[in-house]
Amino acid sequence: MRAAAVLALCCAAALPLSAADRITGAPFATRSEVYAPHAMAATSHPLATQIALEVMRGGGSAMDAAIAANAALGLMEPTGNGIGGDLFAIVWDPKTRRLHGYNGSGRSPRALTLAEFRRRGLEDVPPHGPLPVTVPGTVDAWFALHERFGRRAMADNLAPAIRYAREGHPVHETIAYYWNRSVPVLSKWPGFAEQFTIDGRAPRTGETWKNPNLANTLSMIAEGGRDAFYKGDIARTIDAYFKANDGFLSYEDLAAHQGEWVEPVSTNYRGYDVWELPPNGQGIAALQILNLLEPYDLAGYGFGSPEHVHLFVEAKKLAFADRARWYADPDFHPAPVARLISKEYAAERGELISMDRALREAQPGTPRQLDEGDTIYLTTADADGMMVSLIQSNYRGMGSGMAPPGLGFIFQDRGEQFVLREDHPNGYAPGKRPFHTIIPAFVTKEGEPWLSYGVMGGAMQPQGHVQILLNLIDFGMNLQEAGDAPRIQHDGSTDPAGQALAMSDGGEVDLESGFPYETVRALMGKGHSVRFAHGPYGGYQAIMANPHGGWIGASESRKDGHAGGY
Structure with a gap:
């Protein structure tokens, strides 16, 4: 199957690290970077990228373009997102010359209690069906972001998705592959087979x-605003x-x-300020x-050396131990964010890293408070300098499988991330936001916007964010090579989410093909368990400010999309 081969591009094609581009002699890239003087968009679907560019050509802002592309992706890539899911964004506003963050995650139903899960004999929240469903935050996020940063009417932003939903569009191969995997799993839930097969x-x-x-639903939202979704006939149908x-x-939950x-939070890495959103996400x-x-x-x-891979994996283990202990809905379990991302705390935790041996266990730190399915990521930049870093998801697969009649979308199953324990930071409670894997990212340098980017893919996302920056900053790759x-x-x-036991064996290191066998052998000598895996390496889009003016774009070779500009 050709789609499977596309998904395993780097996994199956053994490209040694010495492989170089035949034109530039630089590290291997599947394509060149994209340059444009006025505007840029990078999404995981070619038609969505075109829509974003059309919006900006027509006078829309980067935010208008991001919303229009996101609406289209909910139609064209339902394997990864839709209006039944949540949304997070980081926006560089050239007027205020600062970053703004939006947490568009929804809460658990107020009528669903921990006692109800126990009554049903459940030890974990099931992955599909009605129980993992939480309030979808995407439509609210669209309108909140648009109110502050949009220039065109929301009806105009939603019009391309509505048109494609009515007239149709050809399905791309990676999306078709994942869609085919989801159908046998989700067709048992009411409304899915009728609307998504x-x-x-x-x-x-x-x-x-x-x-x-979906065209009808988006038309109702275009005409009636966010309240058409959360307080109108759509909400009554959902109820x-x-x-x-x-x-x-x-209805009351909606x-x-x-x-x-x-407020986005940051650390400085070798002169670059790297920005993420605070929990309940994992940024x-x-x-x-x-x-x-x-x-x-x-x-x-050097890239691909035993030291590079070993140090990355060990740092990840330590950070993820804290992730399991501290990252949750701050309304229920505030995390000591300032301490967790401080250099002093890193110095203390870094003493646990050995250059010779892999950690088999990694306990969370005890910082004192100072006085990760499936997802889409897109980024846009306009002629005025606005940049949008946006990520949106239904979580696992195509979501819960729950598709209300006549509405054309599937609800997320993000509630699967709750733990069915009262004493856990991410323990289930009514009206609570679950731990979230989807994270947008942004980088500034000396107060100027430098990079808007993201890497989709559950727990891979923060790992991917780091690897892209190492490739750019430490290893000198260009924007496409870095992906x-x-x-x-x-x-x-x-x-x-409490769905795995505490790490006691060091875990597993998955490497895409292209790492030298000498590195694999050296890692094994340090005690790492190295394995071969297809497809868990995420999906990347990025836009960088061109120091000569305009924008540079790059897109994920493991997905269907591309970067484009004008």
């Missing part, structure tokens, strides 16, 4: 897909659907939803890893 099967590569129900299908999400503006894990790695001469060790370089994923750390 063709005669009970997934659409095939190149086959035209229409979703008139009735869950009442009829053993669910708990209610009507009460409100996302929030948050600060990237900052913790960078702090742990900064004392080491990674450039001297195409073979990636590392460490698996097996203690999970914030």
